[in-house]
Amino acid sequence: MLAFLSVIENDVVRSHLEELYLLYHKELVHVANKILKDYHEAEDIVQTAFIKVADYLDENIDVKCNKTKGLIVIIVRNLSINQYNKRKRRATANIDDLADIICDDSAITPEINVLRLDQSEEVARLLDNINEGYADILALKYLYEYTDKEIAEILSMSEGSVRTKLTRARQACKDVLGGERYEYA
Amino acid sequence: MNMRDEDLDSGMDSMMDAYYKLVGEAHVKNILEDLENEKDEIEQIQISKSMDDWFEKFIHKQKKEKQRKNWLKKIRTYSSRTAVFILVLIGAFTLVTMSVEAFRVRIFNYFMEKNESYTEFRVDEVVDGQSTPQLDIDQYYYPTYLPEDYTYDSYQVGGDIVMLSYSNSEDTIIFTQGSTGSAYHVDTEDAEMKEVPIGNTSGYLIDKNDGSTLFWNDNDRDFMINGNLEPNELIKIAESLEKNK
Numbered sequence: 001m002l003a004f005l006s007v008i009e010n011d012v013v014r015s016h017l018e019e020l021y022l023l024y025h026k027e028l029v030h031v032a033n034k035i036l037k038d039y040h041e042a043e044d045i046v047q048t049a050f051i052k053v054a055d056y057l058d059e060n061i062d063v064k065c066n067k068t069k070g071l072i073v074i075i076v077r078n079l080s081i082n083q084y085n086k087r088k089r090r091a092t093a094n095i096d097d098l099a100d101i102i103c104d105d106s107a108i109t110p111e112i113n114v115l116r117l118d119q120s121e122e123v124a125r126l127l128d129n130i131n132e133g134y135a136d137i138l139a140l141k142y143l144y145e146y147t148d149k150e151i152a153e154i155l156s157m158s159e160g161s162v163r164t165k166l167t168r169a170r171q172a173c174k175d176v177l178g179g180e181r182y183e184y185a
Numbered sequence: 186m187n188m189r190d191e192d193l194d195s196g197m198d199s200m201m202d203a204y205y206k207l208v209g210e211a212h213v214k215n216i217l218e219d220l221e222n223e224k225d226e227i228e229q230i231q232i233s234k235s236m237d238d239w240f241e242k243f244i245h246k247q248k249k250e251k252q253r254k255n256w257l258k259k260i261r262t263y264s265s266r267t268a269v270f271i272l273v274l275i276g277a278f279t280l281v282t283m284s285v286e287a288f289r290v291r292i293f294n295y296f297m298e299k300n301e302s303y304t305e306f307r308v309d310e311v312v313d314g315q316s317t318p319q320l321d322i323d324q325y326y327y328p329t330y331l332p333e334d335y336t337y338d339s340y341q342v343g344g345d346i347v348m349l350s351y352s353n354s355e356d357t358i359i360f361t362q363g364s365t366g367s368a369y370h371v372d373t374e375d376a377e378m379k380e381v382p383i384g385n386t387s388g389y390l391i392d393k394n395d396g397s398t399l400f401w402n403d404n405d406r407d408f409m410i411n412g413n414l415e416p417n418e419l420i421k422i423a424e425s426l427e428k429n430k
Contacts, residue, residue, distance in 0.1 A: 017247060021240055027220050029236075030227045043236045050240070054247060070213030073220070120204075124211035139209030142202060170201070173208060 017054055019063040020072060028076045035080035035132075036087075045083060049076045052154050056146075071144055074136045078155045081132055126176045127169070134169035141166055252338050252352045323429075325349075326362055326406065330425035332418050358412035358422070364405070381416070383423045390416050399423055 025046060032042035053072055061068050127135045140151050148166070152159045220227070325347045334353035341348045346363040376393040388401025388408075396413040401423060408426070410419050 015244065015247065018244055021244075025232060025236075025240075026227050026230045029230055029232060030223065031220070033230075039233075043233060047236065047239055047243070050243065066213060066217055070217060073216055074213070077216070120207045120211035121215055124208050124215050127208065128212065128215070135208065135212035135215075138205045139212050141209075142206035143209030143213065170205065173205060174201070 016057050016059075016061060016063050017050065020053070020057075020068075021050065023063065024069060024072060028072060031073055031076050032080040035077070035084050041083065042080070045076060045079045048079055048156075052079075052156075056150065056154060067143075070139070074139055075154055078133055078136055082156060123173070123176050127173055130172050130176075131168070133165060134172050137162070137165050138169050138173065249338065252357070253350075255352070255357060326408070326426045326428050328360060328422045328425045329427050330421050331358075332414060332422075356413045358410065358414065360422070361409040361411075363407050381420060383420055388423065390419065392416055 028046045028049065029039065029042045032045040033039055036042050036045065049072060053075060124135050127138070137151065137155075140146050140154070141148075146154065148159050148162045151157070152162045155162070157165075327349060328351075331351055332353075335351045335358060336353070338350040338352045338357070340350065346361065349360045349362075351358040351360065376391045378389060378391045380387050381390045381399070383399075383401050386401060386403060388399055391398040391400070396411060397416050397419055398409060398411045399416075399419040400407070400409045402408070403426075408423065410422055412419065414422075
């Protein structure tokens with residue numbers, strides 16, 4: 001099959017999906033396998049991700065850009081996490097344990113930290129450490145601008161779960177930035 | 186809460202929304218960096234043949250679906266812009282004859298009502314003592330010749346009208362067949378129309394900039410082929426028809 005795809009590599013009409021598969025399928029299997037520790041299951045997840053992403057690919061997307069690659073990686077990550085949680089209920093880090101993770105000066109309020117734009121990557125990492133899905137769902141909502149309904153379909157969740165997770169992700173982000181004193185008013 | 190507090194809250198919400206987007210961007214950058222760092226490990230991965238096979242089937246299905254959507258879109262475009270709609274106007278009417286031999290007498294009248302923007306073709310069949318044959322999907326004609334790269338795509342049945350679609354990566358050929366008596370409205374505005382021979386019979390070719398249509402009848406069926414093809418290609422397709430077994 002790869003031979004088949006390689007033959008059409010220069011074909012201008014090759015679909016975005018084919019390009020996505022050619023470029024990223026190994027990385028996606030790797031991402032899923034890191035979570036699931038099972039190559040067969042990882043391949044199943046990648047297949048599911050392609051089925052889902054097929055409906056959401058804009059015709060004008062640039063398949064090679066990081067934003068597109070990030071989207072499919074996020075989808076695979078989340079589907080893998082869902083699968084993992086189905087297989088074995090995994091205790092995720094409790095938001096109450098944040099104190100152990102956040103090393104910021106507690107006197108710094110979130111609005112002050114928001115201005116530290118150069119720390120956004122660190123904030124994203126901290127958020128990802130709290131719960132692997134939090135940074136993902138913020139990216140889908142605010143970077144990729146999907147609606148709650150679209151996110152629910154992409155991640156195989158109910159809309160209610162999406163809203164709950166978004167609320168928790170936002171709260172976790174605020175807590176990362178400055179703790180409970182974010183409610184400044 | 187006074188107006189100023191509300192403004193502050195709103196401003197803070199907007200700022201946080203922008204920050205969540207920034208965190209999203211940072212997150213994407215982080216996960217892609219992680220992948221880059223694991224590049225060597227990733228290159229060692231052997232993807233199973235079953236997954237590649239699955240993807241090949243999946244992409245094939247996606248393309249078919251896309252072609253089907255394009256085809257339906259084309260049909261919709263025609264129906265609104267060029268009034269290509271198919272309507273069985275009359276089945277047939279019976280002539281009571283005193284003929285000794287009970288053979289079917291068919292009278293075909295090509296009615297060509299030239300309108301400002303379309304021409305209606307209708308073949309009315311007069312059958313002695315018999316009803317008009319009913320066409321169903323078990324009984325249909327199909328072309329044995331297709332221009333290069335075209336393959337069978339899908340079919341639709343409406344009443345006794347059967348529409349077969351053939352496509353390549355860019356265009357679609359629509360082959361329509363129905364029992365005699367069907368009426369076809371074909372866009373003839375700014376079109377060149379002429380009678381052309383098709384095997385032992387003849388038909389009408391409507392040639393337009395954006396495609397050609399060939400209409401003919403073979404005594405018990407009306408046929409129409411529409412596609413973005415040279416007229417001689419349409420005629421070759423028409424001459425290659427075979428009935429399914």
